Amino acid sequence: MRNLIQFFTKNSYVFIFLFLLTISFVLLVKNNNYQNSKVLNSSNFLIGNLYLTVDNIYDYFELKEVNKKLAAQNAHLQSTNIRSFEKIFGTTVIIEDTSYSQKYIYLSAKAINSTTNNRENYITLDKGALNGIKAGMGVVSPDGVVGTVKNVSQNFCSVMSVLHEKNAVSAKIKKSGYIGSIVWKLGDYRIAQLKDIPNHVKLQIGDTIITSGYSMVYPKGILIGRVKEFDLPEGENFFNIKVEFSVDYKKLSHVYIIKSLMKEEQQKLEALNVIEK
Amino acid sequence: MISIIVKQVVIFFILVLFQGLILNNIELGGYIVPFLYIIFILALPFETPKWLVLFLGFILGLTIDSFTNTLGMHTSATVFMAFCRAYVLKLIEPRGGYEFNTKPNVQMMGLSWYFLYATVLVVLHHFFLFYIESFKISQFFYTFGRAIASVFFTMVLVLTVQLFNYKPSTKE
Numbered sequence: 321m322r323n324l325i326q327f328f329t330k331n332s333y334v335f336i337f338l339f340l341l342t343i344s345f346v347l348l349v350k351n352n353n354y355q356n357s358k359v360l361n362s363s364n365f366l367i368g369n370l371y372l373t374v375d376n377i378y379d380y381f382e383l384k385e386v387n388k389k390l391a392a393q394n395a396h397l398q399s400t401n402i403r404s405f406e407k408i409f410g411t412t413v414i415i416e417d418t419s420y421s422q423k424y425i426y427l428s429a430k431a432i433n434s435t436t437n438n439r440e441n442y443i444t445l446d447k448g449a450l451n452g453i454k455a456g457m458g459v460v461s462p463d464g465v466v467g468t469v470k471n472v473s474q475n476f477c478s479v480m481s482v483l484h485e486k487n488a489v490s491a492k493i494k495k496s497g498y499i500g501s502i503v504w505k506l507g508d509y510r511i512a513q514l515k516d517i518p519n520h521v522k523l524q525i526g527d528t529i530i531t532s533g534y535s536m537v538y539p540k541g542i543l544i545g546r547v548k549e550f551d552l553p554e555g556e557n558f559f560n561i562k563v564e565f566s567v568d569y570k571k572l573s574h575v576y577i578i579k580s581l582m583k584e585e586q587q588k589l590e591a592l593n594v595i596e597k
Numbered sequence: 598m599i600s601i602i603v604k605q606v607v608i609f610f611i612l613v614l615f616q617g618l619i620l621n622n623i624e625l626g627g628y629i630v631p632f633l634y635i636i637f638i639l640a641l642p643f644e645t646p647k648w649l650v651l652f653l654g655f656i657l658g659l660t661i662d663s664f665t666n667t668l669g670m671h672t673s674a675t676v677f678m679a680f681c682r683a684y685v686l687k688l689i690e691p692r693g694g695y696e697f698n699t700k701p702n703v704q705m706m707g708l709s710w711y712f713l714y715a716t717v718l719v720v721l722h723h724f725f726l727f728y729i730e731s732f733k734i735s736q737f738f739y740t741f742g743r744a745i746a747s748v749f750f751t752m753v754l755v756l757t758v759q760l761f762n763y764k765p766s767t768k769e
Contacts, residue, residue, distance in 0.1 A: 346669070442666050
């Protein structure tokens, strides 16, 4: 017994080391699976606020760029407004407004921190549970898709960016309508891969890639990027396609969080298929 | 004693903020990030208790991790580095041991000693960190390149900080 105690006191340094290393590995594994540790990530109150302050300073330098973008978007919205349409057939045209029901609600938010250089990149936004944000909502910017909300605190939320190895976006080639998925791998933050496009599809460089709307996270038809290059490896059934993102993730500032009003209904319906099996 | 603790706490916060708010946003060539924060462990006085170095490494790593949402990654790497520090110090101990009340820096220990000391520990930390992050043997050489390049930039920063702390007048 004495020998045992002696052994422990003699090697206490190594044991403290192993103890601390074990704690960090437990944190690592737990964190990678579920991001369970909501206390210590950047939607945490203290660091979230710190990022907000720094971002407020950065904002001044970007005002010009942001204004230009918002103005462009305003112009686009104005042109789709009902007032910018002229009735062609006098009073006989009926606007069937009851045949439409709202499916998505957009909430504006601001990115206060973002990374692009990790394997798993996250963006912190300045809207949180108090603004009705919930995990799983989609995030887009005026230029295209950004990511999915992952963790939410009172005032902030952190978004799993498209630049995340485990975040695949269901995508569609606008011209031909074929569905694939956009996957990003560490390296160039502007380039992603479009997978699962069969080899008989006609492709061209510059083809527009949009969201398919299958995933319930993003509405249909939101821009993702354009085909930059593609090739067909010998004996493969699927193309190797490189897509250039339309969003510059390093310049992200104003974004929209999308609340899907029919998501639950669709999920409930699709869950029935699983139960019936 | 108290003043040393206060000084270290201030250095700790400055380094953490500098790393979290500025260095983490620097991306040289796409994926090289310098990690200057480990200079905190490098610069601890020689007579700091070994167990305290471990705990300081743990707290430092945890703080950096909470900035980057990578809980456990920097923590394990920094704890590992803090653990190795004691052995590295023993290996390159000058004849007659370390003098009391000296610190591991260029001014007191000379450039070649400091360079060796810092390089070994930075290499250990970076390789541990990058391999923990990638967790795949298939990307061995890619990760190797990232680690080497980041070691280079961290060392440049570490030596720059040493340069600014160098006071020739106080040296006899």
